[in-house]
Amino acid sequence: MRNLLQKVALVIVLLAAAASVGCGRPFDIKTPSEMLELKDQDPPFAYRAMTPDGVVVAMRVVDDDRADLGFWEHAVTLRIRELAGYSLLHESDVTSHDGTKGKELVFGHDENGKPYVYKVRVFVAQGRVFVLEAGGAKPQMDRYTPVVDWTMNSVKVTCRALLSPVFASRTCNRW
Amino acid sequence: MRRVLVAITLIAGVAACGGAQSMSPPSSPSMAAAPPPPPPSPAMGGKPGGQPWASVLAKTTPGTPAGPASAPHVAMMLIYTAHLTLAVFQVEAGPRARFDEALGSVEKHGDVLHRDVTAEDVTDEYADLDVRLKNARAMRDRLQQLLQNAAVKEAIDIEKELGRVTEDIERMEGKLKLLSDQIAFSTITVTFQPIDQNPVHDLARLPLPWLKDLGLAELLNVKEATP
Numbered sequence: 036m037r038n039l040l041q042k043v044a045l046v047i048v049l050l051a052a053a054a055s056v057g058c059g060r061p062f063d064i065k066t067p068s069e070m071l072e073l074k075d076q077d078p079p080f081a082y083r084a085m086t087p088d089g090v091v092v093a094m095r096v097v098d099d100d101r102a103d104l105g106f107w108e109h110a111v112t113l114r115i116r117e118l119a120g121y122s123l124l125h126e127s128d129v130t131s132h133d134g135t136k137g138k139e140l141v142f143g144h145d146e147n148g149k150p151y152v153y154k155v156r157v158f159v160a161q162g163r164v165f166v167l168e169a170g171g172a173k174p175q176m177d178r179y180t181p182v183v184d185w186t187m188n189s190v191k192v193t194c195r196a197l198l199s200p201v202f203a204s205r206t207c208n209r210w
Numbered sequence: 211m212r213r214v215l216v217a218i219t220l221i222a223g224v225a226a227c228g229g230a231q232s233m234s235p236p237s238s239p240s241m242a243a244a245p246p247p248p249p250p251s252p253a254m255g256g257k258p259g260g261q262p263w264a265s266v267l268a269k270t271t272p273g274t275p276a277g278p279a280s281a282p283h284v285a286m287m288l289i290y291t292a293h294l295t296l297a298v299f300q301v302e303a304g305p306r307a308r309f310d311e312a313l314g315s316v317e318k319h320g321d322v323l324h325r326d327v328t329a330e331d332v333t334d335e336y337a338d339l340d341v342r343l344k345n346a347r348a349m350r351d352r353l354q355q356l357l358q359n360a361a362v363k364e365a366i367d368i369e370k371e372l373g374r375v376t377e378d379i380e381r382m383e384g385k386l387k388l389l390s391d392q393i394a395f396s397t398i399t400v401t402f403q404p405i406d407q408n409p410v411h412d413l414a415r416l417p418l419p420w421l422k423d424l425g426l427a428e429l430l431n432v433k434e435a436t437p
Contacts, residue, residue, distance in 0.1 A: 073432060076432075076433070077433060079420050079423065083432065085432060089430065091429050091430055091432065093429055095420060097418075097420050099418075110416055110418075110421060111421065111424060113413070114415075114416075114421045114422070114424055115424055115425060117413060118413065118415065119424070119425050121425070144426060146426060151426055153425065153426050153429070155424070166420070166424070168424070168429050170426045170429045170430060171430065
């Protein structure tokens with residue numbers, strides 16, 4: 036009887052674990068009070084938030100485990116810099132809040148004669164590519180730099196878990 | 211298929227056609243100094259026979275003289291115009307001093323897809339205009355003579371007529387000069403047509419839509435959520 040209860044409990048746990056797969060975002064990000072998270076955004080954005088004056092932070096998640104961080108960093112840089120004509124202003128190593136190593140690329144681009152700033156952070160984890168973007172007109176981006184950086188630094192690459200509020204800080208790539 | 215069409219018009223200074231020499235106004239230095247223009251024959255700008263466009267050359271405008279053998283007794287005054295379509299990958303073309311040299315030079319830049327050389331016969335028009343001009347000048351001379359001995363009332367009428375005749379002379383001289391220029395300078399219109407059914411890009415792109423969508427335009431194009 037006791038053996039049977041153990042088996043039932045094990046099955047329940049496994050079912051719960053299985054059910055949790057596919058629920059929630061595969062990452063965690065905090066929205067500051069200066070920004071509003073936008074709901075029902077069309078793919079490919081898994082998250083998008085913006086300030087009243089047009090500074091946007093967004094996250095794309097791409098299911099692709101075929102390459103490493105160096106590859107994607109180079110691909111993004113080429114795309115933005117050489118094909119879209121943006122100026123690469125700064126490039127640096129970054130670490131997400133959960134410790135995942137990534138790359139940050141800061142670009143400048145003129146739109147209708149006005150300067151804009153476009154930041155991209157790339158993380159590779161869980162067999163996915165996490166592309167964290169922030170952009171807006173340069174004066175607004177300058178003004179909101181602490182807010183944008185805070186938001187981008189809050190990112191955790193988490194598991195798809197039903198219990199994500201509890202385990203949000205757990206990163207799959209560390210498991 | 212994306213095609214890039216570049217039209218370059220080369221005005222090649224060439225000689226008046228051989229038969230035009232007797233009809234050329236002596237006052238036209240370009241006509242007097244210019245060597246004869248090339249006839250619309252395969253030799254013009256041409257590669258030796260057997261070229262793809264050789265058959266096209268045979269299809270020149272009906273009535274166009276093919277060479278000295280078919281030239282009529284009356285000296286011919288022809289305005290040559292050539293249209294060529296070339297498949298090219300590099301073009302560095304410039305005007306050439308002579309029609310055939312220009313054609314030959316242009317044709318080196320690509321495979322001639324289409325070649326159309328035509329000649330417009332303006333002999334009758336030129337001759338008619340030349341006769342009318344001579345008559346008008348003679349009329350002007352007579353009016354000027356009459357004016358010298360005319361009374362005041364008659365002089366006014368003669369002045370009016372003299373003005374009209376002078377105006378006619380200027381108009382005919384202009385038309386004659388235009389014709390002379392067209393005869394002396396052949397027009398070559400060249401269309402460079404890259405064949406780019408399988409274009410090679412300088413920088414191959416990863417076939418990943420999300421990479422293509424990166425950038426401010428997509429990021430800042432925020433759509434309003436439906437309620």
